Amino acid sequence: MVExxxxxxxxxxVAPAAPVQAVxxxxxxxxxxxxxxxxxxxxxxxxxxxxxREQHPEGAIWxxxxxxxxxxxxxxQAGAPVVLIGDRKEEVSLVxxxxxxxxxxxxxxxxxxxxxIVAAGxxxxxxxxxxxxxxxxxxxxxLQT
Numbered sequence: 001m002v003e004x005x006x007x008x009x010x011x012x013x014v015a016p017a018a019p020v021q022a023v024x025x026x027x028x029x030x031x032x033x034x035x036x037x038x039x040x041x042x043x044x045x046x047x048x049x050x051x052x053r054e055q056h057p058e059g060a061i062w063x064x065x066x067x068x069x070x071x072x073x074x075x076x077q078a079g080a081p082v083v084l085i086g087d088r089k090e091e092v093s094l095v096x097x098x099x100x101x102x103x104x105x106x107x108x109x110x111x112x113x114x115x116x117i118v119a120a121g122x123x124x125x126x127x128x129x130x131x132x133x134x135x136x137x138x139x140x141x142x143l144q145t
Contacts, residue, residue, distance in 0.1 A: 023096040026083060026108040028120035035122070042077045044068060046086035046095060047114070049131045055114065058123045060085065062131045065095050069102055081106035085113055 034041060043060035045052050052062040063071040072082065082104055086092040089109075096107045110117060118124060 023084070023093055023107060023109040025111045027111050028116035028122060031083065031110065031117070032120050032122055040077060041081040041083050042072065042075055043083050043085060044072070044095075046084055046091055048087075049133060051087075051114075052131060053127050053129075055118075055124050055126055057085070057114075057117055058125050063095075065091065065098065068095055068098065072099075072104075081108060084109045085117070087113060 031041075031043075043057050045056050045060045045062045046064070046068075047056075047062075049062065052060075056062070061071050061075050082099060084092050084095060084107065086095070086109070092109045096109070099107050114124075
């Protein structure tokens with residue numbers, strides 16, 4: 001029994017934060033060069049569904065951390081480098097970690113996101129209905145992952 005009852009001081013050990021591994025970066029100019037050279041790669045847009053609908057690189061797939069592996073499998077470009085586009089470096093790093101654990105070996109992140117892609121002249125597009133807006137229960141699921 002704790003002598004001090006509810007007034008007892010808790011002493012919890014603080015676990016060190018897991019180090020976030022750096023993700024190899026690629027510039028939008030390099031992406032354009034890869035594309036012009038015929039090199040295959042899979043662009044994965046991790047931004048919000050609304051941002052993706054508004055503008056994304058042609059051929060990019062939209063994904064969230066919980067569904068990125070499923071979306072990559074559906075894109076069926078096995079073995080191709082994966083290039084992540086995201087607004088938050090922490091999210092990009094966590095998705096890259098998930099991909100590494102799943103066996104993806106070539107993972108890159110676009111430096112400075114969509115703005116540099118547009119500036120480099122990489123074609124972009126808009127989609128009005130894809131992906132659909134998240135339902136509240138989907139939003140709660142993504143927060144738990």
